[in-house]
Amino acid sequence: MSSTKSPDEFLLKEDGAQILRGVFSKEETQNLKKLVSAIVEYADQGLEDPFERYYMGHISDQGVLYDLFQRHPEFQDFAKNPRILDALVPLLGEDIMLYVNSLIFKPKEIDNEVPWHQDFLNRPDEPPKVICWIALDDATKENGCLRVIPGSHTKGGYDWYRKEGSAHHDRIREGLIDESQKVYLEMQEGDVLLFSQFMVHGSDATKSDKHRRAFRIAYQSLDKVFVSRGAPIVLRGGGPEFLKKKFPKSKAKAKRSSYKTFLEKVGKRLIKMSYSDS
Numbered sequence: 001m002s003s004t005k006s007p008d009e010f011l012l013k014e015d016g017a018q019i020l021r022g023v024f025s026k027e028e029t030q031n032l033k034k035l036v037s038a039i040v041e042y043a044d045q046g047l048e049d050p051f052e053r054y055y056m057g058h059i060s061d062q063g064v065l066y067d068l069f070q071r072h073p074e075f076q077d078f079a080k081n082p083r084i085l086d087a088l089v090p091l092l093g094e095d096i097m098l099y100v101n102s103l104i105f106k107p108k109e110i111d112n113e114v115p116w117h118q119d120f121l122n123r124p125d126e127p128p129k130v131i132c133w134i135a136l137d138d139a140t141k142e143n144g145c146l147r148v149i150p151g152s153h154t155k156g157g158y159d160w161y162r163k164e165g166s167a168h169h170d171r172i173r174e175g176l177i178d179e180s181q182k183v184y185l186e187m188q189e190g191d192v193l194l195f196s197q198f199m200v201h202g203s204d205a206t207k208s209d210k211h212r213r214a215f216r217i218a219y220q221s222l223d224k225v226f227v228s229r230g231a232p233i234v235l236r237g238g239g240p241e242f243l244k245k246k247f248p249k250s251k252a253k254a255k256r257s258s259y260k261t262f263l264e265k266v267g268k269r270l271i272k273m274s275y276s277d278s
């Protein structure tokens with residue numbers, strides 16, 4: 001039987017998801033989107049990414065930008081918003097940390113459906129996580145808002161497989177989801193959706209020309225302190241304009257010159273060793 005509740009009545013603990021309406025103003029989302037467009041343009045140019053040795057490289061062609069909280073301080077206020085943190089307490093307790101974050105959009109050039117899945121099933125020994133999905137554009141059925149199976153977060157991990165080479169690679173095996181239970185969660189720019197990592201969710205391919213961008217943060221309790229990717233965290237500046245000036249090389253060139261520096265260092269050490277006889 002499908003849920004009789006409207007999505008606005010969903011509660012995080014009971015239903016697996018909760019919508020917070022109007023958390024961010026249009027001005028806040030518009031400013032962030034300007035930065036997002038500049039980051040995508042930078043990533044599309046294939047320039048050196050000086051953060052790549054610490055963080056995941058952006059895959060703008062597949063619609064994912066990684067670790068923006070650490071790279072661009074403008075995302076930090078969004079992730080630290082008190083309405084969001086307060087709403088996480090019933091599932092995570094009072095002490096909360098940021099686990100990972102990314103921005104997800106739907107490039108027109110690819111099949112941009114996100115198939116049914118649960119998050120982080122490959123990390124069963126870590127504390128449970130809540131995902132926060134901040135709508136930077138209106139998200140509708142037409143442009144691929146999230147769809148969920150309410151209550152599925154209480155059923156544990158479904159049988160899943162990984163499709164290598166795809167940005168949204170973990171998928172629940174076909175035939176396990178009762179699609180008659182699905183609910184589309186339409187959101188307006190500035191609304192926030194919180195959902196349990198165990199909530200079965202996905203999104204349809206977009207049928208519209210309208211953007212559908214969301215800043216996504218996974219939070220967890222401090223029961224175990226572990227994050228898959230740590231410092232550096234940029235607290236001021238460091239945007240695409242700065243990066244372009246400071247790191248103007250292409251990725252391929254930057255790789256070649258860091259290999260050259262490595263060889264030079266090893267060479268100098270070998271020379272030093274062969275002359276030091278005491």
Ligand SMILES: O=C(O)CCC(=O)C(=O)O
Binds near residue numbers: 133146214216
């Ligand atoms: O934004 C989407 O379409 C998918 C998001 C998702 O799967 C997630 O946040 O875990």
